[in-house]
Amino acid sequence: xxRSRDLMQRDVICVSPExxxxxxxxxxxxxxxxxxxxxxxxGHLVGIVSTTDLAHLVAEQGTRTxxxxxxxxxxxxxxxxxxxxxxxxxxxxxxxxxxxRIHRLVxxxxxxxxxxxxxxxxxxxxxxxxx
Numbered sequence: 001x002x003r004s005r006d007l008m009q010r011d012v013i014c015v016s017p018e019x020x021x022x023x024x025x026x027x028x029x030x031x032x033x034x035x036x037x038x039x040x041x042x043g044h045l046v047g048i049v050s051t052t053d054l055a056h057l058v059a060e061q062g063t064r065t066x067x068x069x070x071x072x073x074x075x076x077x078x079x080x081x082x083x084x085x086x087x088x089x090x091x092x093x094x095x096x097x098x099x100x101r102i103h104r105l106v107x108x109x110x111x112x113x114x115x116x117x118x119x120x121x122x123x124x125x126x127x128x129x130x131x
Contacts, residue, residue: 008115
């Protein structure tokens, strides 16, 4: 049975809730990612942020510099976060993502972020699956 530990990305880039959203946008572009867990100074998961959150901010504030104010990740992140453990079965991951209409799940071990599974990870796995 395929579990989250088999599909998860282990080199997860986490961000701070105090990070400026412009720095977040640059990070997403540089690292070619579309979301990241948000952790506080003690390493506790406090939220998750995605390109969708950035898009909502732009939609609310517009793109004109004069109208835009500085925003932080804390202001746009989603909290609480739907998390799974390393033994979560593939069918359950897909069910959680479908029901919650989300594209990524944070994988936790002992209250520490150890990975992330995205819809793209699942699609990549399924596309290579023998028919």
